[in-house]
Amino acid sequence: MKRVLMERVHAEQCLLSQTRRKFLTSTFGSVGSLALGSMMGSKLMAATARELDEGLPAGAKPFLTHAPKAKRVIHLCMAGGPSHLETFDYKPTLRKHHKQPMPESLTKGQPIAQLQGRALTAFEPQTTFTKCGKAGIEIADIFPHIQKLADEICVIKSMKTEQINHDPAHTFFNTGTIRPNNPSIGSWLMYGLGSLNQNLPGFVVLTSVGGGQAQPISARQWHNGFLDSKYQGVKLNSVGDPVYYVGSPDGVSNPCQSEVIEAVNQLNQKHSKVVDDPEIASRIAQYELAFRMQMAVPELTDFSDENPKTIESYGCKPGDGSFASNCLLARRLAERGVRFIQLYHRGWDHHGGIKKRIPGAAKLVDQATAALINDLKQRGMLDDTLIIWGGEFGRTPMAQGDGRDHHIKGYSMFLCGGGIKPGITYGNTDDFGYNAQENVVHVRDLHATMLHQLGINHEKMTFKHQGLDARLTGVEHAKVLKELIS
């Protein structure tokens, strides 16, 4: 009995770039391929390997209506709600009205968070801006590295959301609703497109340590909701095992572990001759996959093969759990075929001291964000990777002491790569930066556009739940932002 599993793992790592189908036929014997046919889901016993690679069975995808521009998405989530007025939406008008009452025409009857019942006065921009790139996009000077990429990014200045508190606003951005038990974006993508790498989770979340007061982020944000739990996001951790339980127990070497798993599968095989239970084949496949994951994850998080210059460009100490290190990890995940990668930086809730604090938050993300974009570009991956940068909402043009409160009627985000027009801005807020007023982009529109870039018609990707054809963009109107697509 040779260490079959170990050999398989080695073979797999050599073959990462090959298609999985080819890999299946070239590496696995009869047991493996039989079992792998049922991988990742008890209900899919009869499905072929090809179907499993792509989430739903091939015939059940009427929503793939056009050729995709992007294969994967990296969402850089600036949790807490970065102020658009200090980042991408320069409003000199606020300077003129500094400390004066806001026009009631704007604020009357509007939802408001911590400023409930307080005087609403305008607050001038707390950062300086520079016109950057060929189009002269205004980007705050707290982002010196992103400024240099002005010709690569598409700034949306007319975002709009529906939820004014952090937790529901994140839930709304990630699932399209605040009703519990709805799938997050990554789960929808796993359902619709499947994974490109069977050895790693296809939907990975990195919550990042350091910077600001650290918004709490619930696991609900990467939950599969009513979709099968095989589509749930997996949080990668910077302390302990990167994936929970992926490390063998203390004192158990890889060969030791592989023998244990081999024995489990042999006994399960023998058991399948005694009882007729189609789930056994599925179980065997899961144990093979689990072991390959045990091998693949350490390789993923071992940064020793990174060029020191690359590491320097991100400005991080690899593996320290910082946003910068996670950007580097995101690139490694993207290279390995992970479909949806969500990185949080949790330090943007600047109710007070914005002048002092927002440069700090920016410093922690600016260089690494730019490095990630450049790195992907150098590797020829920017074209098929859609990067989404931004928070769950923006901040008020009104002062809250020397900070700003939550604001949902107008804010900024930026997109990059993935077939999005580079070097442009889209939409505008009014002179006070209060309401998105030109080319308004609702969160749903962003969802529809993202799905479009992945080859998915957002109205057609549905899942029958409680009698409704549920979808990420919900039942209300959502539009693909055609003007943004190159």
Added chain:
Amino acid sequence: MMLIGLIAAACKPKQAEDAANSPPDTSASTEEVELVSATAPVSFNNDIRPILSDRCFACHGFDKETREEDLRLDIHEGATEDLGGYAAIVPGNREKSELWLRITDEGDPMPPKKYHGKAYHKTLSAEEIELIGRWIDEGAPYEDHWAYTPVETTEPPKIAKHPIDSFIQAKLREQKIKPSPKADKRTLMRRVTFDLTGLPPAPAQAAVFMQDDSPDAYEKYIDQLMASEAYGEHLAVWWLDLVRYADTIGIHSDNPRNVWPYRDWVIQSLNDNMPFDQFSIMQLAGDLMQQEPTTDQLVASAYNRLNLATEEGGAQAKEYQVIYNVDRVTNYGEVWLGSSTGCAQCHDHKFDPISMEDFYTLAAFFGSLNGAAVGQESGYPKHEPPYIFLPRDDAEKKQIDDVEKRYREFIEKYPDAPLMDEYYGSRGQGRPALPEGGMPTWGKEFEKLLGERAKLAEKINTVPVSRDLNTPRTIRILARGSWQDETGEVVQPATPRFLNGPRSTEDKRLNRLDLAKWTVSRDNPLASRAVVNRLWARYMGHPLSSNPIDLGSQGSAPTHPKLLDWMAAEFMDQGWDLKHMVRLIVTSDTYQQSSNARADLADIDPDNKQLFARQSAIRLPAEVMRDQALMASGLLKPRVGGPSVFPYQPEGHWNALNFPKRTWPTSKGDDLYRRGMYTWVQRSFPHPQMVNFDAPSRERCTGERFPSTTPLQALSLLNGPAYVESARVLAQHLIIEQQEDSARLDALYLKVLARAPREEEKATLMELLAKQNEHFTAKPQDAAKLAAAGQAPPLSNDLKPLEVAAWTSLCRVVLNLHETVTRN
């Protein structure tokens, strides 16, 4: 010929047509089915309603806001209404029916390609169109939705001794399918022990049962299991999933909520077999049952305090009052009405007759509950008022009495001062602000009393309870569900109109107690159906009606409507006796069948959801999975009840929690080895082992867990510290108890699987033992590490690490087997 007639009535025409379309078959059954298809009347509930509901009701249904052309097809009157010389449906004549002409229109068939920009196109298949045509020709009979009709007591067909078997076998006979043979005794023992107690069979108990050849051995064994406290613990998980029990508030800071006394009450009540009607009334309205409610009644009423809640700065009180109310109505509807009412928050339900008015009149029952909308961060809501103290001894009781006494004196002295609970309940956010215009005379004293009470709550156990405000909150119908809308009609508490239950009048405003009593009365056809449907799923793998929290018209009609109704009636006739119903199901032959998959069922019922001609093989639930390992290794500490515990959890799992930052306070000693159901439920970050094995986050009602099979499960079982520790301790037991390898293997299988290993299994494991010995001999430091896994002290200090390590590997293998993790 009578038999054929029966087949005709029960056979779904769709299947009949499929059969008719299949290649000629000479077997008798196919011929009979063909014969049937020509004459079988179309069933509105089984055949037509699902089509109309899915394709038509969105625009031609109950919701008047979205109704097109003022045409509704959900009721007979609407469909046959004279629309000016024509009607959508002319019973008996498809060609004269506008509906028929429209769905068969070649140019622009209904449903239209892009209907009103709201949803994507859905079409009717040729078979569905023909079904509708035949239904119209047959007179287009409408039927009330099955779940909303009264539960009638019916006689089971006289086929088998056990009523359940009679219903199941009646359908099997029609389809010429035999039930599966009875499972072997050991499998059955393991199945029923897991199902009733959530634990594997205890070896001693198992031995007695296996050797008991008396005819009632199985019944005696069941009685034993149902008499054990483990029964109530295990069934409590079922209930706690439904009512979304958790140890935290769920939103943003997700701080603790000290509500475990409610969990204890649930366990105790289920073990005492409290009648389900009383069990329900106490939870919905225990506080209103008498002038001075008992402690138990108040603890049970914590049910109304299990909703998700926030403390986030900037959250608006008014908005969150609405959110909590919606959460409560939704949960009540799913648990007791088996109905999803949530849609009606914003619009009339499109598929079911639940209107916005119904939703908000239900909300009015819960709208008067006292309690702050927005709590205060930093652990404060652990004692979010109103709560009661649960003193453990006389000394604690005395301290409480002192404070309460002074509070009563205070009220007498200052009749103008607010009642403490009212005061909390009416405040907005954060710490309560005293009235504007300076401190009233009573202010200082009041603050002092509040402070004393809060201080006591830090030391003495509390539980949040239901209390109604003296002045009920105004509840309006909110246009589009918007909390900012103030134009809607003000409503009074009432049960949903379509169920014809009680409503408030000018003279009498109903309260939660009225709602609770009606809910578990014969007048409500839904509660009993919902419960027995879920019980069936629990013991057979799948419900009789597909959605255990939605029996409405978008769920599917039950596979065995008469069985479901018979059980619902029996449940009520026997005084809402849960144990009786559980015993009924598990003593049936249907339950005791083998779970082996069958070739003859592979096409017609592959998932065992239609016929129940076999048992289902079910992966063990998250809690049970770990309990089994702990029990096999003797680590399990079976203490019942008490605060939640903190078994091993991966480092850093709570890193993204904040306000305040927290770390998982890993339990020590016995609490590390309590049953999984006592594991702390942090809604925003449930324990990874729970998540990996499909336990819900308890943020909403869960009527059924869907067992998945994922590599993360394999990783949990292979490498999770609880399993490794269990394997290590189990190995030590084997080494101490048996000298020979072969005898150790026998003991291992007996402890984990309640059977002896087969020779070929022994061979595999002996081979592994040799190889593992080799590894650990070469690396004694590895052996030492594995032999020291977990916090449990070694069973003996004389054990050789090499031997313990090698046997730990074998134990890990057996704890990971498919057979081990499956209840067959």
